[in-house]
Amino acid sequence: MPMQRRRFLASLGAVSVVGLAGCAGEGDPSGSTATQSGGGADGQSGGAQTDSGQIGDGELVLATTTSTYDTGLLGALHPVFEESYGVTMKTIPKGTGASLRTARDGDADVILVHARNAEDKFMQDGFGVNRRDVMFNDFVIVGPDGDPAGINGMDSATDAFTTIAERESTFVSRGDDSGTNKKELLVWDEAGTDPSGEWYRAVGKGMGDTLVQASQTGAYTLADRGTYLSMQNEIELAIHVQGPLQGGPVILKNPYGVMAVNPAKYDDVNYEAAMAYIGFLTSPTGQSMIADYTANGSQLFFPNAIAEEPNFGQYVPQGYTAQQASSLSPRDREYLYWVDKQVPAEY
Amino acid sequence: MIPLQAQLPDGGWTYVVSIVAVSLYVSLTAVGLSTLFSLPVALGIGFTDFRGKRLVTAVVNTGMGFPSVVVGLLVLILLSNSGPLGSLDLAFTPRAMILSQFVLATPVLLSVSLSAVEGVDQSVRDAAYAMGGTRVDVGLAVIKEARFGIITAILAGFGRAISEVGSILIVGGNIVYSDGQSYTRTLTTAITVEARQGRYEVGLVLGVILLALVLAVNGLGSWLRNQDRGERSV
Numbered sequence: 085m086p087m088q089r090r091r092f093l094a095s096l097g098a099v100s101v102v103g104l105a106g107c108a109g110e111g112d113p114s115g116s117t118a119t120q121s122g123g124g125a126d127g128q129s130g131g132a133q134t135d136s137g138q139i140g141d142g143e144l145v146l147a148t149t150t151s152t153y154d155t156g157l158l159g160a161l162h163p164v165f166e167e168s169y170g171v172t173m174k175t176i177p178k179g180t181g182a183s184l185r186t187a188r189d190g191d192a193d194v195i196l197v198h199a200r201n202a203e204d205k206f207m208q209d210g211f212g213v214n215r216r217d218v219m220f221n222d223f224v225i226v227g228p229d230g231d232p233a234g235i236n237g238m239d240s241a242t243d244a245f246t247t248i249a250e251r252e253s254t255f256v257s258r259g260d261d262s263g264t265n266k267k268e269l270l271v272w273d274e275a276g277t278d279p280s281g282e283w284y285r286a287v288g289k290g291m292g293d294t295l296v297q298a299s300q301t302g303a304y305t306l307a308d309r310g311t312y313l314s315m316q317n318e319i320e321l322a323i324h325v326q327g328p329l330q331g332g333p334v335i336l337k338n339p340y341g342v343m344a345v346n347p348a349k350y351d352d353v354n355y356e357a358a359m360a361y362i363g364f365l366t367s368p369t370g371q372s373m374i375a376d377y378t379a380n381g382s383q384l385f386f387p388n389a390i391a392e393e394p395n396f397g398q399y400v401p402q403g404y405t406a407q408q409a410s411s412l413s414p415r416d417r418e419y420l421y422w423v424d425k426q427v428p429a430e431y
Numbered sequence: 432m433i434p435l436q437a438q439l440p441d442g443g444w445t446y447v448v449s450i451v452a453v454s455l456y457v458s459l460t461a462v463g464l465s466t467l468f469s470l471p472v473a474l475g476i477g478f479t480d481f482r483g484k485r486l487v488t489a490v491v492n493t494g495m496g497f498p499s500v501v502v503g504l505l506v507l508i509l510l511s512n513s514g515p516l517g518s519l520d521l522a523f524t525p526r527a528m529i530l531s532q533f534v535l536a537t538p539v540l541l542s543v544s545l546s547a548v549e550g551v552d553q554s555v556r557d558a559a560y561a562m563g564g565t566r567v568d569v570g571l572a573v574i575k576e577a578r579f580g581i582i583t584a585i586l587a588g589f590g591r592a593i594s595e596v597g598s599i600l601i602v603g604g605n606i607v608y609s610d611g612q613s614y615t616r617t618l619t620t621a622i623t624v625e626a627r628q629g630r631y632e633v634g635l636v637l638g639v640i641l642l643a644l645v646l647a648v649n650g651l652g653s654w655l656r657n658q659d660r661g662e663r664s665v
Binding site: 145150154158159162163166172173174175176177188189190191289290291292293295296315318319350352 | 511512513514517520522523604605606607608609610614624626627628629630
């Protein structure tokens with residue numbers, strides 16, 4: 085795509101975290117939607133956009149979990165981002181596992197997901213860069229009002245799961261390698277129970293689907309609080325075990341992270357726009373929009389990108405330390421690494 | 432209809448109109464391309480005898496039942512940035528959806544038009560040859576004679592394409608822009624979103640629109656056939 089559009093970057097400073105308010109004045113709000121006339125038009129011909137503000141090719145492919153999409157949060161955030169940066173968002177809602185795979189194949193520019201262990205693997209394999217914490221909520225164990233397994237009010241998620249397994253009450257699992265599914269399997273693992281039998285049904289669907297199915301069949305399931313709250317009107321399920329937001333066990337925490345796809349792996353990813361998106365989500369504007377987003381009168385997500393205290397853990401895989409066994413200090417090794425990498429041999 | 436408006440995602444009817452447009456654009460293009468491909472091939476297979484002809488016919492017929500999700504997966508692997516055709520940048524675009532629907536519709540079109548072409552009496556071809564027709568002339572004469580069957584083939588191919596959800600969900604990514612304009616979301620994939628979010632009413636409305644579209648196209652098909660009958664009887 086046209087190279088001259090890169091010049092806009094220089095003035096924008098794509099990584100800018102705080103410049104949003106200023107950018108809102110600079111960016112051309114109409115630029116973001118110029119190509120979208122007529123749904124039948126093949127959007128490939130993206131060249132018709134205005135010149136005033138494009139980052140990369142002006143399109144940003146976000147692979148994200150169904151929970152951010154189905155709750156409507158992204159629907160609230162994206163128009164503001166698009167207007168400010170002149171970027172057209174293409175959002176592909178999938179489970180976290182599928183989003184990571186899409187990004188791994190170089191088919192997405194940025195991902196917003198919620199499975200820290202899988203995110204760490206993604207970073208460690210070199211596919212993800214510049215990870216930031218964005219927001220969190222928690223998971224809740226929901227089930228029919230009658231509570232056939234009798235888990236209501238338990239303060240241990242593992243005990244509740246064990247009880248469901250012992251009573252063989254129907255449990256619907258996402259079974260789709262999503263962040264929620266990964267969390268559910270972690271809880272089973274912690275409980276020391278291997279769920280099997282006809283009462284345990286892996287449905288391979290998104291969170292909304294799974295809640296609907298659990299509601300229709302009178303089953304228990306693990307749900308992120310955001311999707312559960314946003315769908316309360318459509319389903320008949322009650323929270324039986326609370327997450328940590330309301331005093332429940334910390335194992336049910338649900339933190340979301342955003343990261344860019346490493347442009348060294350795929351040189352055609354829109355890295356600049358990815359960084360602008362990360363900057364937007366973690367900016368005071370983006371964070372307050374997340375905090376202000378409600379469904380059915382409840383706040384769904386709690387922003388946590390901005391803190392006075394340093395939070396280095398968000399940038400690197402968990403448990404990562406620079407102190408790997410060596411006589412050199414980390415700084416020295418880092419320096420030698422850069423010498424090795426950047427200085428030509430014949431220098 | 433008024434409460435429905437409130438339930439529709441951002442963009443309201445613009446959203447519905449744009450997903451209808453994307454559905455038609457993708458399926459009609461795929462079926463159009465498939466027709467251009469299938470008719471000559473059907474003529475070729477129908478009028479020549481070669482070793483393995485029955486095998487080819489069997490493969491084509493099997494292709495009619497080819498699972499759309501498998502086609503979607505294969506097309507995605509092919510077009511993915513890390514796949515063999517990654518440099519074309521086609522993953523999660525309408526063109527990728529056209530490709531996968533082309534693959535799905537072609538066996539249907541080919542199979543039905545093949546039997547239509549084979550059903551044309553030998554005398555028609557002989558007459559066309561006798562009148563000094565080229566191969567193209569003969570082919571056109573046969574197509575004209577077999578037009579009922581070919582219209583049926585195109586309709587069947589379109590039916591397969593427009594109602595298909597598995598492959599286009601995988602290769603298209605179900606993308607809608609934030610102003611409510613669809614990019615790769617079709618009626619069928621939109622219904623999966625509505626079902627997932629428990630908004631059955633909206634999903635049902637989209638389903639009715641889909642049915643109406645299929646009905647309209649089939650109606651057009653039978654109208655064409657009837658026109659034809661009228662002409663003939665005159």
